[in-house]
């Protein structure tokens with residue numbers, strides 16, 4: 001008898017195999033890492049053309065700048081609101097678990113120096129940076145917000161120009177189809193890629209590395225589960241009339257890719273594919289909401305920053321006043337907007353949050369050792385959060401196929 005597994009099952013199996021391999025072979029399993037890099041490069045190479053073409057087509061085919069504006073407002077509002085809730089959940093769970101009490105984490109000097117060295121962008125700069133000085137530069141360097149800006153303008157202008165711009169529209173439309181096809185082909189390599197990405201991480205971080213910080217990891221995981229279970233579940237149920245189980249199942253391949261790659265930008269092609277094919281979100285909505293989300297919406301990162309602040313405060317025996325907590329909520333929302341969807345970005349943005357409440361930046365070195373593990377969890381939530389936005393915005397714009 002021949003058993004055929006679908007892609008979702010294959011990805012799940014690969015994941016379990018990766019964990020087993022990591023535990024059995026330890027550090028030496030890093031020899032599989034090139035397989036992970038291969039998969040990462042494959043999905044990364046299509047991000048820029050995929051965003052550009054699908055977003056141009058999405059905007060141009062809506063033909064209605066008003067709908068676009070409305071969609072934009074809803075999306076940004078949902079992103080900000082859920083991020084604010086996320087950080088509050090993160091802080092609450094952290095206070096309940098008290099991850100920083102009674103721990104002794106040794107910090108090496110180079111990590112401390114690196115922590116003190118990192119600097120973050122100012123808020124104004126972050127906003128101004130959305131406008132590319134040279135769109136081709138933005139495309140070449142893969143600056144997602146700038147690409148979004150460029151694509152929206154092309155799409156809008158295509159509608160305004162009308163007939164003469166039709167060939168350009170058709171070009172992007174055909175190009176977008178080709179990009180989707182390439183994504184589908186690349187996904188066949190996902191199981192191998194996931195083994196190559198996950199096994200070395202598990203091999204490197206044996207249990208002994210994780211133990212001192214196990215409470216930090218627990219706090220982040222619990223807060224992520226609470227956020228997904230309450231906020232996303234009710235949002236997709238109310239606005240998208242989608243059963244939460246169906247939602248989580250539909251987005252699970254993207255969630256696993258996010259977990260393995262720790263990059264929401266890198267996961268984008270898969271998130272686009274899942275929301276359109278498994279959740280019935282229209283291209284118009286998904287191609288607008290997701291690239292934006294991969295850059296500005298980071299609920300998992302917000303949770304992580306909340307937990308990290310409490311952990312570092314407790315470790316150094318500092319008390320956090322109510323005003324400081326409020327500052328943390330505000331700066332975390334801003335920091336998560338400025339966080340790029342790449343591995344480790346959240347750790348760098350943590351400097352901004354810590355300095356806003358005058359906490360020692362060296363604290364970053366305390367959790368830097370297990371940051372990759374935390375990154376895997378927070379990125380998964382970041383991606384699931386983006387997907388929930390497509391359902392919410394799609395539902396309220398009547399852009400969901402049943």
Ligand code: ASP
Nearest residue numbers: 263264301341342345346
């Ligand atoms: N790795 C995260 C992401 O790609 C960002 C972070 O480091 O928090 O979504």
